[in-house]
Amino acid sequence: MARVNRFAAQRIDYTTKPLELSDLDVDPITQLSAWMSEAIDLGVPEANAMVVATVGSDGQPSTRNVLCKEITEAGVVFFTNYGSRKAIELANSPKVAATFYWLPMHRQINIRGLAKRCSDEVSNSYWESRSLGSQAASAASQQSQPLESREGYTKAVDDLALQAEAEGALERPSTWGGFEIEVDVFEFWQGGQDRMHDRFVYAKDPGAESWNIERLYP
Ligand SMILES: Cc1cc2nc3c(=O)[nH]c(=O)nc-3n(C[C@H](O)[C@H](O)[C@H](O)COP(=O)(O)O)c2cc1C
Numbered sequence: 670m671a672r673v674n675r676f677a678a679q680r681i682d683y684t685t686k687p688l689e690l691s692d693l694d695v696d697p698i699t700q701l702s703a704w705m706s707e708a709i710d711l712g713v714p715e716a717n718a719m720v721v722a723t724v725g726s727d728g729q730p731s732t733r734n735v736l737c738k739e740i741t742e743a744g745v746v747f748f749t750n751y752g753s754r755k756a757i758e759l760a761n762s763p764k765v766a767a768t769f770y771w772l773p774m775h776r777q778i779n780i781r782g783l784a785k786r787c788s789d790e791v792s793n794s795y796w797e798s799r800s801l802g803s804q805a806a807s808a809a810s811q812q813s814q815p816l817e818s819r820e821g822y823t824k825a826v827d828d829l830a831l832q833a834e835a836e837g838a839l840e841r842p843s844t845w846g847g848f849e850i851e852v853d854v855f856e857f858w859q860g861g862q863d864r865m866h867d868r869f870v871y872a873k874d875p876g877a878e879s880w881n882i883e884r885l886y887p
Pocket of ligand 1: 715718731732737749750753754756812813
């Protein structure tokens with residue numbers, strides 16, 4: 670293996686106070702929501718971004734960032750194109766993992782669960798909150814497919830935007846909508862000094878009402 674670059678000296682020391690079990694809410698959704706709000710209040714750019722991992726039918730994982738647009742009682746919601754790689758992989762294999770990372774707070778949350786398409790009502794409601802420009806860009810995109818001409822795509826977006834302006838709205842295409850990740854495992858990670866990080870995992874026994882919280886070695 671020929672080395673191209675090296676990052677051995679690249680190091681940030683995490684000096685945040687240790688995370689204790691008593692700092693955590695019994696409900697991981699409340700805890701996730703609290704950490705997300707803290708990140709947003711601190712001004713972390715795109716604090717609602719999360720890396721979502723899906724797996725192809727050949728077992729090959731792939732990842733990408735999406736924006737978490739809602740936290741629900743069951744988990745988190747993001748919106749995308751239902752013809753995209755991630756959506757096709759989720760249709761074949763709904764097991765999904767995602768990671769939030771807030772560098773200034775030295776915090777990470779990993780979640781695992783099952784992705785399900787949102788109802789039309791949920792997808793319509795978010796679609797209608799978007800600008801006509803981003804509606805047009807999404808409607809004209811065959812996300813994840815090869816794009817032969819950027820000009821062709823730009824023209825399709827402009828045409829849709831004009832149509833939307835004339836009609837006052839653009840209907841949500843059936844090829845675009847939300848996924849809700851119903852989370853069954855949450856891990857909250859807080860960076861600590863000298864790599865003495867804190868990790869707590871929430872999981873539920875089958876049929877149980879309450880969550881078990883367990884500390885892991887970092
Ligand atoms: C910070 C950030 C947020 C993004 N948010 C979304 C999103 O909410 N929905 C989406 O479909 N793509 C989003 N993207 C683009 C995706 O990362 C990705 O390129 C696209 O969804 C196609 O992914 P796929 O081919 O793996 O399906 C975002 C990219 C970044 C960097």
